[in-house]
Amino acid sequence: MSEFTPRSARHGRQSRGNDEAWEWVQALAIAVVLALIIRYFVLSPFSVAGPSMLSTLHNGDKVIVNKMIYLIRDPEPGEVIVFHASEDKDYIKRVIALPGQTVSAQNNVVRVDGRSIEEPYIDERNRTADFGPVKVPKDHVFVLGDNRMNSSDSRELGPIPLDRLVGRADVIFWPMNDFSFLW
Incomplete structure (x- = not known):
């Protein structure tokens, strides 16, 4: 060799x-x-800032936002969404009413088209100040924070155009001991 x-x-x-x-x-x-x-x-991570979604979400919680869902279908009542509140600020709130519906609150009860809605996510000590009625325009949704006494939402911002929606918040992934699905 x-x-x-x-x-x-x-x-x-x-x-x-x-x-x-x-x-x-x-x-x-x-x-x-x-x-x-x-x-x-x-999918995109989103960090919750502020108390407007207590007790569902806490300041500093991290959630995964599904950005594709509203390309496939429209938002549904009760979904937690992220939207562009301004050019440089995104908010996270809950969908209460859809295009064409009328929403109001009286005596701490939220009504959509005259019917009170079930809100198991609201802390019983939380109050909803009277407002409305507000008719939701075409291609808009009406959103409220779960912590109604401390939330900038459609009562202040008006109905939110669908083209400003980022997506649906699906999962709390941080902190790990709060891991849960939001739907």
Whole structure:
């Protein structure tokens, strides 16, 4: 057996190493692109700021927002949504009424189209000040915070245009001991 190793054999091992490194670079690049696509178009984290959704959500809770759901269907009453309240601020609130419906509150009872709605997410000590009636325009939703005494919502902002919705808050993922689904 000769001590001479053909140059092609040495190159083959080096070539395989380069191929493997190139495959890792490609795999990582694809993973980064997929993560960015998911982050910006499908699911996004959102950090709750303030007490407006107590006792459902607390200041500092982190939720996952489903950005695709409202491309497939319209919002439904009771869903917790994130929307652009202004150009630089997003809010998280609960959908109470849909386009064409009339919403009001009297004596701490919220009514949609004259019927009181069940609100098991509201703390019994929480009060809803009288308002309305407000007819929700086409392509809008009426939203309220769960902590009605401390929430800037449709009572102040007016009905929210559907094109300002970011998505539906689906999961509380932080802190871990509060992990739960919101639907």
